[in-house]
Amino acid sequence: MFGYRTIVLANPKDLKDLFSPKVDSPFLRRIPPFKGIKALGMESDGLLFNNDVPKWKNNRKYFSQSLSPPSFIKLSAIYTNQACEELVGYWNDLKQNEIVKLDEWFRSFTSDMMGLVVSGIKENSMQLTNDKRIKPKYSLKSKENEEEKEHEITSGERYRNLRSEYSDALGFLVFVPPFLWNFPIIKPKVEHYKNVLKELGNFELELIEKRKNTMKQRQPGINSDNSSGKIRDDFLTMLIKSTENEMSTEDADVIKQNIREMFGAGIATTTSTLCAIVHCLAKHPEVEKRMVDELFQVLGPDRDVRVEDFDQLKFTEAIINETIRLNPVVPLVHRYSTDTELEIAGHRFPPNTIFGINLAHIQRNPKYFPNPEKFDPDRFYTGDWKKRSPQYAFSPFGHGMRSCPGKHFAMAEIKAILANIYRKFTFKLAYPNKPLPWRYTVVNEIGTFEVYVVPREKSILSNSAA
Numbered sequence: 001m002f003g004y005r006t007i008v009l010a011n012p013k014d015l016k017d018l019f020s021p022k023v024d025s026p027f028l029r030r031i032p033p034f035k036g037i038k039a040l041g042m043e044s045d046g047l048l049f050n051n052d053v054p055k056w057k058n059n060r061k062y063f064s065q066s067l068s069p070p071s072f073i074k075l076s077a078i079y080t081n082q083a084c085e086e087l088v089g090y091w092n093d094l095k096q097n098e099i100v101k102l103d104e105w106f107r108s109f110t111s112d113m114m115g116l117v118v119s120g121i122k123e124n125s126m127q128l129t130n131d132k133r134i135k136p137k138y139s140l141k142s143k144e145n146e147e148e149k150e151h152e153i154t155s156g157e158r159y160r161n162l163r164s165e166y167s168d169a170l171g172f173l174v175f176v177p178p179f180l181w182n183f184p185i186i187k188p189k190v191e192h193y194k195n196v197l198k199e200l201g202n203f204e205l206e207l208i209e210k211r212k213n214t215m216k217q218r219q220p221g222i223n224s225d226n227s228s229g230k231i232r233d234d235f236l237t238m239l240i241k242s243t244e245n246e247m248s249t250e251d252a253d254v255i256k257q258n259i260r261e262m263f264g265a266g267i268a269t270t271t272s273t274l275c276a277i278v279h280c281l282a283k284h285p286e287v288e289k290r291m292v293d294e295l296f297q298v299l300g301p302d303r304d305v306r307v308e309d310f311d312q313l314k315f316t317e318a319i320i321n322e323t324i325r326l327n328p329v330v331p332l333v334h335r336y337s338t339d340t341e342l343e344i345a346g347h348r349f350p351p352n353t354i355f356g357i358n359l360a361h362i363q364r365n366p367k368y369f370p371n372p373e374k375f376d377p378d379r380f381y382t383g384d385w386k387k388r389s390p391q392y393a394f395s396p397f398g399h400g401m402r403s404c405p406g407k408h409f410a411m412a413e414i415k416a417i418l419a420n421i422y423r424k425f426t427f428k429l430a431y432p433n434k435p436l437p438w439r440y441t442v443v444n445e446i447g448t449f450e451v452y453v454v455p456r457e458k459s460i461l462s463n464s465a466a
Contacts, residue, residue: 004032004336007349008356012368012392014344018335018355019392019399026340028053028401030333031354036173040197046257047405048442055254062258063405066238074307075234076117076409077416081304083113083126084420090130091425091453099430102278103449104129106271109417111160114266118235118259119207123160159207162200163263169193170264171441204256211236212247235262265406266413269329272438272446273414276327277319279436280375282429282451287377288422291316292456295419302423305416313415318381320414324396326375327436329443331360333398359395368393428452 009015018027033043033051044052047059066072087109094100108125115123172193181190215237236259243251281288298312299305336354343349364372368389369379379385385394392399397407404410430450437447 004352004354005349006354006356007344008332008358009344010358010361010365011345012362012390012395015357015392015395015399017342018357019395019403021400023057023401025401026337027335027342027355028056029336029338030402031336032352034174035178036176039173039194040170041201041253041257045253046261048261059254059258060401060405062239062242062254063262065242066235067406067409069238070307072235072238073409073412076413077305077307079113079116080413080416081420083109083116084417086112086126087421088424090126092455093130094453097452099450100453101448102427102451102453103271103275103446106274107267110267110270110274113413114263114270115160116234118262118266119211120234120236121159121207123157125157125160128157159203162196162203163260163267165193165196166200166260167264167268167441169196174442200260201256204259205252208236208240208247208252208255212240215240235259262406265404266410268443268445270410270414270417272329272444273320273324273327274417275446275449276436277323277414277418278427278451279429279449280323280326281319282427283432284375287319287375288426291319291418292422295423299419299423305419307412309419310412310415313419315377315381316415316418317411318377318379320411320418321380321394321396322375322377325363325369325380325394326373327438327444328359328363328396330396330398331358331440331444333357333359333395335402357395362393362395365393422456424456426454426456428454 009018017025020027029051030049031037033049037043037049037051040049042049044050044055045059047056047063050056050059087105105126108129111125112123115121115125172189176186180186236255239255239258240247243255247255281291294313294315298309334354334356337351339351341348341350342353342355349355363369366372369385397404397410428451430452437449438444439447
């Protein structure tokens with residue numbers, strides 16, 4: 001892989017050292033600092049590809065401190081409920097038998113919701129998606145009015161567009177070898193992505209500065225308690241609070257990359273997981289009925305989801321786990337060390353060997369999950385899989401020091417979304433025989449996924465759910 005010896009592993013018993021929870025583990029790096037990683041500014045900032053171990057540990061602390069407080073989880077639940085209420089309003093206006101691109105809706109939904117959770121910015125992505133849906137194909141507006149409308153872009157929308165291009169830049173610069181970057185057909189795209197990175201960085205620095213001023217002046221805003229003016233602790237606010245006194249340029253770079261990765265993790269992965277869940281449940285209505293029964297039993301028909309509800313949604317959690325077992329958003333993770341030799345299954349591998357861990361293969365191994373292709377949430381609901389499986393057989397969020405620090409937040413978020421949406425709607429696949437349209441960049445991302453959105457009172461499940 002890019003000039004490095006690469007070993008792909010698919011036996012959980014070989015992963016003890018690579019998934020070590022020790023803070024001094026020699027395998028705290030994912031991949032070497034390729035040129036593309038450096039161009040993205042990720043070789044020593046953020047978490048994803050950070051190779052500067054001391055800085056990575058410090059950034060890890062930022063994420064853990066920001067994602068752990070009960071106030072953050074509570075705020076996230078509030079914002080998720082608000083975003084779901086808006087989404088339900090749009091979907092109530094859908095025409096009967098209207099085909100919906102669910103991937104676009106969920107991407108817009110998670111963008112709006114994560115904008116509030118991460119930075120307090122309302123991006124209006126769902127409103128734009130709805131406007132696009134109802135806008136006539138042929139408009140009578142003049143060219144001048146159309147051009148004027150194009151310039152009416154909110155800061156939140158611009159930020160969303162830049163993040164989307166950053167995601168494309170990530171896949172391109174990491175996987176296209178640098179020796180190709182100066183080829184005439186490729187060079188313009190490289191330059192474009194470099195400009196995207198520059199503009200995105202400037203936008204983020206401006207965002208950080210505005211938030212600092214808001215915190216100093218205690219100005220009420222979308223992330224404030226209107227009665228007291230107190231700043232709610234969204235992710236950006238917590239990161240700024242974690243710096244001491246005056247923020248240095250280095251502090252700003254750390255915060256910039258951290259919020260960038262938080263957005264990336266919260267939007268792409270959540271969108272893909274939600275679409276996969278909808279696909280699985282549409283194929284298995286008997287499983288959906290059990291989940292909806294649980295939702296109505298715990299929450300009733302209309303109540304907002306609260307933090308204390310999450311532990312009671314056990315079958316819903318089993319559905320999430322079974323879905324990400326079959327459809328891992330991160331099917332392959334990597335570890336490597338610059339100075340440590342590793343013995344696996346009697347073979348010794350020198351330093352600077354990249355170890356690829358094939359989670360997708362492990363999680364479909366019949367030794368650990370009988371009938372592995374079957375969608376069966378009961379294997380997680382009853383916990384039977386743990387009796388026959390070794391440690392690390394199910395690792396959707398990774399393990400050890402480089403596991404996902406937001407895994408508990410992610411599970412709570414998806415539970416809240418499912419609880420809000422599935423009490424109001426069910427889904428029918430527009431093309432039942434088509435598989436899920438995955439495309440792999442750095443993670444598995446969902447492509448165009450079309451469904452019918454059916455109000456629950458009109459669905460065949462309404463009687464059992466009521």
